Amino acid sequence: MSGVILESVDKSFGDAEVIHGVDLQVEDGEFCVFVGPSGCGKSTLLRMIAGLEDVTGGKIFIGGQDVTRTDPADRGIAMVFQTYALYPHMSVEENMGFGLRMNGVPKDEIAVKVREAAEILRLTELLKRKPKALSGGQRQRVAIGRAIVRGPGVFLFDEPLSNLDAELRVEMRVEISRLHQELGATMIYVTHDQVEAMTLADKIVVLRQGEIEQVGKPMQLYRDPGNAFVGGFIGSPSMNFLEGRIDNGNLHIPALADLVVPLQATAPAGIAGVTVGLRPQNLELDRTDSQLTVELSEMLGGVRYDYLKTSTGERLVVESRDADDADEGGSVGVSFDHSAIQLFHPDSGVRIRLSD
């Protein structure tokens, strides 16, 4: 049992409060991903779980034990750093076995564990090399190997793939996913790449400015974001946001030639202006219409992204799968299923759910 529980955890650096009352429960064996924009406190939160950063307020439990003031070494965790943090003067083998050697584990036992980990990570041929003679992906694997040999209950990853090129990143992502299935350990993974978050996570935690915006399964966050921030952050390309207005049970969208959408249910009273969220995947180009200008058209092989500008000066991205280009500078319209519309409060960004 090595779930992780955070209870109203706070963190300040001097006067700057960085983490505000975070409550979170990560189940045993779960793959939990922290996402959020740069500077939102993902690394700080992870480092607090690791014990590398003091907790200003609140409690942290790992495997049911209060570890708020415990040394990192005694928390049953292993951490993979963004910079890998391999010891430059040791070979791959020594790097992976160092922690065990320092804790008095017998030599032959270390050798067995290192060999096992090397096999899982396909590092067997590289065991004698020094880190500087390894590629980025291999170094990353060594860093993970160093975590594995200790057999921890919880793995902590801080943006482990951000120093790799795109292709290698995909490869390593698959590798980490496989590893999680093989080891069945709890993993907490920090990234600002929402594709990594979507593909790896059992549970995504979206953070903004030191607060949790929403927690949920990847598809749950994608389909049903609790606010405009999560809606915009999860999904690629980002959700489109347009200004709208509710009038007599009808939604007016001025950007789309003052489109009027009858609402199925009643909006909460007192709301007039709203933000209309529409995913690029739910929009379709309508070539018979001409209210929108095509600013740019990107062909990515299988899919195409068209960047449109409305007459009100707002911007819109449409994802389509057909191959024929919309000519840049031309005029088109869009059509969509009205049920795909999500409404948000224009100031707070909170989702406006229509009550039946």
Place this chain on the structure above:
Amino acid sequence: MFPIPIERRSRAVQITYQSLIPLALIMWLLPLIAVALFSIRPLADFTSGNYWGVPSSFELFTNYSRVFFDSDMPRYMLNSVLITVPTVIGAVALSCMTGFALGIYRFRGNLLIFLMFIAGNFVPFQILMVPVRDLTVSAGLYDTKLGLVLFHIAFQTGFCTLFMRNFIRALPYALIEAARVEGVAEWRIFWFVVLPLMKPAIAALAVLIFTFIWNDYFWAIVLTQGPNAQPVTAGITAFNSQFIAQYHLMSAGSIVAAIPPVAMFFLMQRHFIAGLTLGAVK
């Protein structure tokens, strides 16, 4: 490329450059050349005022063998080694530890302590001459090698700490954190992670301190007298006896005395230069 390589400059510039270089080199090395020349002259040349002309006789072997076999020079050399080597070891070992503590741990007063180490370097050591001498006398360490060693260590550790602390600060802190997460004890982190990575800094500092201490003259004459404790820099003046200054022997002695730091420099050159430029390129 900057500066423009000399081969691509005009002919006139090239000629000026090529003729100025040897000139500058000779100017630079003149004192050394003079000493080397003096060391192969007979004493008679000095009394007759023949400093720069052709030596009246070639006395290389006689002069050097007299330095080695007829004087206290070997003892002075040995003293120098016995003073310099423990000082280098002591100062480097201490500063590795102080540098680690000041570079890695963020405790209250860290900066203050560090500033005190640095501030020590700014005290002109001449004003300490009398108190330090009194201190060594009252401690019973006057005119002993141990006294000189202890004193040198105390004085060099300030600069060494500055050097080591900055070097350790530049190491990736994640290495320390990674080791901590793995449950490695702090002193083992120092010994197994930090120390091996400090090799270039240790080499550079060792050469530097070796040269400083070997060439020290001031403290040698303040704190010691006579062949039982004096290092070679001070011992050389023994050739200046009351009635006659034996310049030829002093020159030969100087050349001999200069060899160890030069040898040390060449032996450690690779590490030394790597150490000094470390952090500049990354």
